[in-house]
Amino acid sequence: MNDSTLNLACGLLSEGPPPPETRGGALVLADTNTAAWIPQTWTHLPQHLIEPGEASKSWDELGRLLTALDQAGVDRDGHLLAVGGGVVTDLGGLAASLHRRGIRWTAVPTSLIGQVDAAVGGKTAVNLGGGKNTVGSFHPPAQVLVDPRALTTLAAEHLASGLAEVLKTALIAGAESYASVRNLTPQVMAQGGEAAAEVLSRCLATKTDLVQQDLYDEGPRQLLNLGHTFGHALESLRLGALLHGEAVGLGLLCAVRLAAGSPDTALETELRELLCGWGLPVQQRLAPAAVLAAMGRDKKRQDGGHTAVLLHAPGRVVLRSAVPAAALEAALGAVLAGT
Template identity: 45%
Template sequence: MSGPRWVEVSGAQPYRIGIAPGLLDDGAALAATLCGRQALVISDDTVAPLYAARVEAALRAAAPGLAVAGFVLPAGESSKTLAWFGRAIDALAALGARRDACVYALGGGVVGDLAGFAAACWMRGIDCVQLPTTLLAMVDSSVGGKTAVDLPQGKNLVGAFHPPRAVLADTAALRTLPPRELRAGLAEVVKYGAIGDAAFLDWLETRADALLAMDHDALAEAVARSCAHKAAIVGRDPFEHGERALLNFGHTFAHAIETAQGYGGLNHGEAVAVGMVLAARLSEELGLAPAADTLRLRALLARFGLPVDPPAGLDPETLLAHMRLDKKATAGGLRFIVWDGAGRARVLSDVPESAVLAVLQPGAP
């Protein structure tokens, strides 16, 4: 690749997504949007030992005199809490961060969500640059400006919309990604085909082996196409008043599963894979989509080594109770992203709870 691929995100606060190997060492790219002389690099204890020192050194080289501090939280969804958010705010206070400071979110979705939320709240909003190091974060959570932390009652219930100043996806970081995390990211990649691009599903079926083998060109193409899909939707609907809700295909089920498991069972991508199959089955149950498309989706996810059935032992009524608290629910009842078949998703309100329970029952087809 001769240089970064760039994806433009339009809207009131436009920004660019850069996709290329070596971006975490590219001081010019890292510092391109800096406005002030202070930076806080937020990471976790898995990613920080691999990349934090390199990012901080590149920033200092590109911006002499820049005050750079680091903050590291434990890896995993269990750290995406108000308590760890408070510690990130304390780190900004210790830095003496002013309104022109910048937060760099170096890591996966947990780091990106928490760091972005800290940036959104410090002095009512400072800049944040997303440096995703997982495939899932590159194609989903780093793009679009959704930031949040979890509560015991549900996922992402406390947060803010806060678009980043830039997203720099260093695809070389994927070489250190555990296989499970690679597969989790592929679930979100599949989602873009499922909701609006059946031809992308065709491409994924033909490139599945290359993606699993971490072929650089295949991964870069998957990231670029996924980001382009999300950027287009986010640009048209930045605050999820309409079309952007389609990006939640499978997520109502997924978030309920994650919450019921106390954020210690399936990871997010795995839960989304199960959730998408359940959403497709719900669409069948409601007479909206053919069974053949559900089977195709299920087969592709299984080929990527992802779970396609809910974990054993989860009570359907408990999952339904979590869905009632989901942000996508309305006063009128449950709202789901369903599909009319591959590549044709839509929002459906007032979904009967009986239909949801039917697909959640153990052994449901």
């Protein structure tokens, strides 16, 4: 995974990973909820805690974290340890890439979205100007520590949100992975046992394979944006009201509708039923034109045109550039209205 070491095991955090290398100083980043998952072997290190939620993934919070690293005496040989969900690892990774022009960092994802996606692959970012992940870098962590038992304390809505990322990854992987996810429930993941570990392992294998081929997101890795071009626009318009996975689920429906060009295909119906069963929204009161305008601020936009990942079938995921705005707006309108 581009020199990142991935460790996945039930009980990894409670059993205590080895104390990190602290030559050059170290700082632990967590939010006020995920601080409970800081391993006992790390509790002697200085900590910087942030408030939970997307609002902390900001330019101002980044500045405070960089100041904390400086005040903790972390130098170029230092280490940042980020314990939390996608907000914590995105923020921590970006700070690690900037402090002293780049220091080592360890990602300890405690949310389902973090364990499946956000902490793996080296993308780091904060939000700016109403856009999602608009300021960021590629800075892979030295190691990623994944403990499924962290999911046992995750709120039900965040487990369901994370399942949308699991679904996205399975759709990219192919029909077999998709079939296995169709039988998955939030309750299975909430148990944090071996069944959850198997789901995480499959997802991580799919993502790491694409990342190893294309760290800088210039080719096959872009398939991982399935559901996200639409989803990020929806999320930015409903910041705080729509969870990331909820937005991605809607984005998956848009990707199917855009690929098919016709309403209510068998796959779209299946996905809609699956998302509903997990308690995720399948429509939203937003004007398609407003979402399209938000997509115009997407960081992946190139040459003045829209790029989207189309979902034709499980395992048949295609990146398409210069997608007409009218086609995007039509797909958005149908999905948002639930028709």
